[in-house]
Amino acid sequence: MTFDLEQTDELLSTTRAVRRRLDLERHVPDDLLLRCIELAEQAPTGGDVASRRWIVIRDPDTKAKLADLYRAAGGSNIIKTADDRRGAGHPKERVVESAAHLAANLERVPVMILVTVWGVHDGSGRPGLFDSVIQAAWNLCLALRSRGLGSAWTTMHLGKAQEVGELLGIPDGVTQIVLLPVAWTIGTDFKPAARRPASEIVWFDRWGYTKGNLGDASDLLATMPGVTVEVDISAPPERVWEFASDINLPARFSHEFQGAEWIDADGPREGASFIGRNERVEVDRKWETTSWVVACDPPRVFAWNVNDRNRPSAQWRFELERIPGGTRLRQSLVIGPRLSATGTAMVENPDRAHQILADCQEQHRGNMNLTIQGIKRLAETEQDV
């Protein structure tokens, strides 16, 4: 059998959290749900033991009590947050509005499915229990979507798991995983979500090693090899930005980087250039580079190209992403396309090119980690810049 990739890809990329477009009036028949759960049960399970149990909830009184527990466990806070933020242009406004809509109307969905699994997590830190159930629950969401039904992955109720267990008569030794409100969707067109391109979150062979271009793997430099490091910081992006956009800051942490000086500006702005001074003591080498700021979008992106603005030998980038409780700071480097000292060494020693590149990536990864860890320390503790 050959799959229709256009359809499969559409299914995989448009199975969204549906909350505002759930049809609260139209009946969802049991046989349809059972067929979808049968399909979901095809997912792998540890030890080939069938441990998943699915609770289909239609009784209006039980749904109302579940909805109250959902709101008590956090849904009411979401509703309040949505009310407070409405119209303020907050970046998460749409998601919060959508989650609040579901929280306020949960009892009105035609049916809820609570996915559970026999067993209690052993606290070992291994996925253990959950990796025998989550893939099946997601398969259910896909099977529903392919039939015109929608759902949203919700876990808020777990804050009241004990009460939910008592309400539904769930025995000890069973773990609740996810509560899926299920309904026909209003319309069937959904769009893929904005996600990072795979090339930015896929590491090749070692943590943080990236390829920007998968075209010609025989030419190592043509793959635009690079390194990415990341750290979560308990400080807002505005504070982290002060450090990430300071071109002199890496000199405080890196063994190699000695300092930098703006040439034609007194601070970061797009188009400005600066001189950077480097030294590698082990090989008794000192060198200077000129860099151009190619992106400066406080407090999100600060990027610069080295040696040539348009055909750089290295492309550096800080990205600051607001996450709950702070900032995820990401620093990435792409080597090339212009030949740097590393690139030249690779071209001159093709037999050792792999190792030369790996050594270079390892060296940079070490320095970059020192930098972002240093920024984390400063942003979380020091009062002054």
Ligand SMILES: Cc1cc2nc3c(=O)[nH]c(=O)nc-3n(C[C@H](O)[C@H](O)[C@H](O)COP(=O)(O)O)c2cc1C
């Ligand atoms: C672990 C997990 C827990 C979630 N819990 C809730 C929840 O309690 N309530 C809710 O409305 N959405 C919940 N969601 C849905 C996310 O908010 C949703 O995936 C996000 O808004 C992005 O939408 P998308 O999946 O359509 O891209 C949860 C998602 C995940 C993966």
